[in-house]
Amino acid sequence: MWRGLLLKGTTCLQQVSAQSLLRQRHFSSQCFRLLTCRFLHKLREIPCIPKLKGTDHFLSHNLIRNYKKDAKSTVEFPLSPITVTDIKQYLRSKDIPFHDGYSCLHIPSIFINPSTRKDSFSLFIDKTTGQFLCKDTLVEGSWEDLQDCLEVMQKDEEDSLSPRVLLGYPESLEEQEERERELREVQGIWSSSVPLTDLQDEEAQLIKTMYQITKISNATLKKFGVRLFKPTKCLVFPWFGGPDSSLKGIKLLSAQRINAEKVTYNEATVPKSSSYFNLFGLPLVSQMDSEVVVTGSELDALAVSQGTGLPSVALPRGVNCLPPALLPYLEQFKRVTLWLGGDIRSWEASKIFSRKLGLRRCTLVRPGEFHPCPLEALSQGKNLSRILKASIPAAHKSIVSFKQLREDVYGELMNTDQVAGVKWTRFPELTRILKGHRKGELTVFTGPTGSGKTTFISELALDLCMQGINTLWGSFEINNVRLAKIMLTQFAMQRLEENLEQYDFWADKFEELPLYFMTFHGQQNIKTVLDTMQHAVYLYDINHVIIDNLQFMMGQENLSVDKFAVQDHIIGVFRKFATNNSCHVTLIIHPRKEEDDRELQTASIFGSAKASQEADNVLILQEKKLVTCPGRRSLQVTKNRFDGDVGIFPLDFIKSSLTFSTPIKGKLKLRKVTAKPENEEEVQEKGNNVTLKKDEGKKEKATKTAKASQAVKSPVNGSGKAK
Numbered sequence: 001m002w003r004g005l006l007l008k009g010t011t012c013l014q015q016v017s018a019q020s021l022l023r024q025r026h027f028s029s030q031c032f033r034l035l036t037c038r039f040l041h042k043l044r045e046i047p048c049i050p051k052l053k054g055t056d057h058f059l060s061h062n063l064i065r066n067y068k069k070d071a072k073s074t075v076e077f078p079l080s081p082i083t084v085t086d087i088k089q090y091l092r093s094k095d096i097p098f099h100d101g102y103s104c105l106h107i108p109s110i111f112i113n114p115s116t117r118k119d120s121f122s123l124f125i126d127k128t129t130g131q132f133l134c135k136d137t138l139v140e141g142s143w144e145d146l147q148d149c150l151e152v153m154q155k156d157e158e159d160s161l162s163p164r165v166l167l168g169y170p171e172s173l174e175e176q177e178e179r180e181r182e183l184r185e186v187q188g189i190w191s192s193s194v195p196l197t198d199l200q201d202e203e204a205q206l207i208k209t210m211y212q213i214t215k216i217s218n219a220t221l222k223k224f225g226v227r228l229f230k231p232t233k234c235l236v237f238p239w240f241g242g243p244d245s246s247l248k249g250i251k252l253l254s255a256q257r258i259n260a261e262k263v264t265y266n267e268a269t270v271p272k273s274s275s276y277f278n279l280f281g282l283p284l285v286s287q288m289d290s291e292v293v294v295t296g297s298e299l300d301a302l303a304v305s306q307g308t309g310l311p312s313v314a315l316p317r318g319v320n321c322l323p324p325a326l327l328p329y330l331e332q333f334k335r336v337t338l339w340l341g342g343d344i345r346s347w348e349a350s351k352i353f354s355r356k357l358g359l360r361r362c363t364l365v366r367p368g369e370f371h372p373c374p375l376e377a378l379s380q381g382k383n384l385s386r387i388l389k390a391s392i393p394a395a396h397k398s399i400v401s402f403k404q405l406r407e408d409v410y411g412e413l414m415n416t417d418q419v420a421g422v423k424w425t426r427f428p429e430l431t432r433i434l435k436g437h438r439k440g441e442l443t444v445f446t447g448p449t450g451s452g453k454t455t456f457i458s459e460l461a462l463d464l465c466m467q468g469i470n471t472l473w474g475s476f477e478i479n480n481v482r483l484a485k486i487m488l489t490q491f492a493m494q495r496l497e498e499n500l501e502q503y504d505f506w507a508d509k510f511e512e513l514p515l516y517f518m519t520f521h522g523q524q525n526i527k528t529v530l531d532t533m534q535h536a537v538y539l540y541d542i543n544h545v546i547i548d549n550l551q552f553m554m555g556q557e558n559l560s561v562d563k564f565a566v567q568d569h570i571i572g573v574f575r576k577f578a579t580n581n582s583c584h585v586t587l588i589i590h591p592r593k594e595e596d597d598r599e600l601q602t603a604s605i606f607g608s609a610k611a612s613q614e615a616d617n618v619l620i621l622q623e624k625k626l627v628t629c630p631g632r633r634s635l636q637v638t639k640n641r642f643d644g645d646v647g648i649f650p651l652d653f654i655k656s657s658l659t660f661s662t663p664i665k666g667k668l669k670l671r672k673v674t675a676k677p678e679n680e681e682e683v684q685e686k687g688n689n690v691t692l693k694k695d696e697g698k699k700e701k702a703t704k705t706a707k708a709s710q711a712v713k714s715p716v717n718g719s720g721k722a723k
Helices: 001-008 012-016 029-043 061-071 084-093 143-156 173-192 201-208 218-223 298-308 325-330 344-357 374-379 382-389 404-413 429-432 451-464 480-492 500-511 526-541 550-554 561-578 611-615 667-672 680-714
Strands: 102-105 125-127 133-134 228-231 234-241 246-257 263-270 293-296 311-313 333-339 361-366 442-446 471-475 515-518 543-547 584-588 617-623 635-642 649-654 660-662
Touching: 084 102, 125 325, 133 143, 143 667, 173 228, 173 234, 173 246, 173 263, 218 298, 228 429, 246 298, 293 298, 298 311, 298 374, 298 382, 325 344, 333 344, 333 382, 344 361, 344 404, 344 649, 374 382, 429 635, 429 649, 442 451, 442 561, 442 611, 451 471, 451 480, 451 543, 451 584, 451 660, 471 480, 471 526, 480 500, 480 515, 526 543, 543 550, 550 561, 561 584
Parallel strands: 293 311, 293 333, 333 361, 442 584, 442 617, 471 515, 471 543, 543 584
Antiparallel strands: 102 125, 125 133, 228 234, 234 246, 246 263, 617 635, 635 649, 649 660
16 A cells, blocks of 8 residues: 555655645544554655756656556555565564464454454454454555554554555545446446346346356356346446455457357456456355355356355456465465466466465366366366365375375376467467477577667567466566567557557556556666566466576676576576466577578577576577668577477568568569460460470571582583583
């Protein structure tokens, strides 16, 4: 909250000084002391606060608007990372009792009067980030916020604080209007939708067939409050939350028929996905329940509830992310079964999410032919309870036998296409060679200076990000504004400086991508970078990290230290991070200086052989510097640990959209091939003409030779006539 926001410096200070942007608030003495304490404390940490000329205000409203949008996609790490040991020691020093939970520490809420608090430990502190949430009052904040509150309580000798002591971030008029508009939209859609039980039998059967929920009973649909929005034939899933269980948002599921056999389903949430934290089905869970099934979709939660009778909840963003803000609501369960789907991607997500939830209480449903997703299993008449009993524990020993790996091996053999990873849509030739983008791998990418490494890798990452791969950019060479401009141009496929009226349209769509940026630039300590990456993986479930580039991050300050040894250490750290966090790391490294007429090789990567040895994939952007024609760039894959395929393919750079594309196959060959006759008759006719011309030439030559020989044999008189 305020501590984290004051780290942003100028923006927060401008918000405080611009009275026209604030709501009217009344401050209590405790609020004022708490706010003053934070404000003065953070001013010491801000090294420089620039001012605009001619005014005492710091920034204009337009700059605030731009900063607000950028702040949501920027990953910042606390100045002093907190550990669970630090949290426990601080709580003990304040004589605050706590329970050690699976992913959170539980303490009595300081925002409730002790007379009504009893023995309730309803304030949850995240062990990894220190973020806290009071489930009774819904007050939340950072670890620094909680420390400040406890200090104020101790100074004032109070037993509790008012929930209003923690002031929220002041909203601008634009934010207020957007929030009110979203709330009106939610209420409008919800009031216009109807329960499926109120539909005519034929219409209800048609809707169930459309969404493949014919096996879901009306009682289950009514129990979970599922409705139908008739104008668009969308299913509506409600989000009830807060102390009064009011409607806070909705998710819409629509069906679109592609052809006679294929139907695609699309989701949309109000508010937008970044603000949508709904564990669908949570209001139906009682405080006495100790077991829950976590699914990847709302329809799967309906199937599990109906097929097993167990409490079931659905994650708001499916297999893409498990927001840490939801962890306190899952703390009461001693057993959590993750059944996120029936494919390899859901299986990988289950293993990642189990680390957040606590390995010792999680079990996983292994996907396969006999274990499809819950909705499909219910439709096929399978016994869902039996499938849940066959789930395996998430925690495992350090040594395993093939018996324990047998099902995993079979799953990879049966789902070879999914195991290969996410396919690139903009670079089909790269998909043909590498087969896909896979988690837990390290890719080393290099290319000559000025060849377009950053531009190419930004489009490569954008391609994956548009398919739902949560991406974190660490750009140490160019600033985030310039990088975001490049990616936005590639996303829109046009130069927006020539079409500024379209900027907001494309910016709104670009903002919805799961894309985040580190705030580092230039030389950085590897531990700080690694802590930020770990922080982002935990908060946003990052699947792909790009480091651009290794030399800029290392810097040139410690010249006395062997730079090759430092580079080897950093590469080893990134390799370990990728493996332990099941996260793909793309590392850009400058090559050694080579002659302009020589192509780069794996040995051209700067440093020792450590980079190419540790990497799973090695990509080289080749450039013929002495050639200016199109197609002078090409991408070469020199290492592919997945299946060994390597190769090279040409690239064309499109300057108007800053994108690379693969030239059409045979394009260069067509220029070399001469035009062919249309049919065989023309060929025959041309052949006959050539033969006739040759015969005529031979006859003329023979006639001339005969006349010449005759003239030599005949004597000639002085008049020139033969006798």
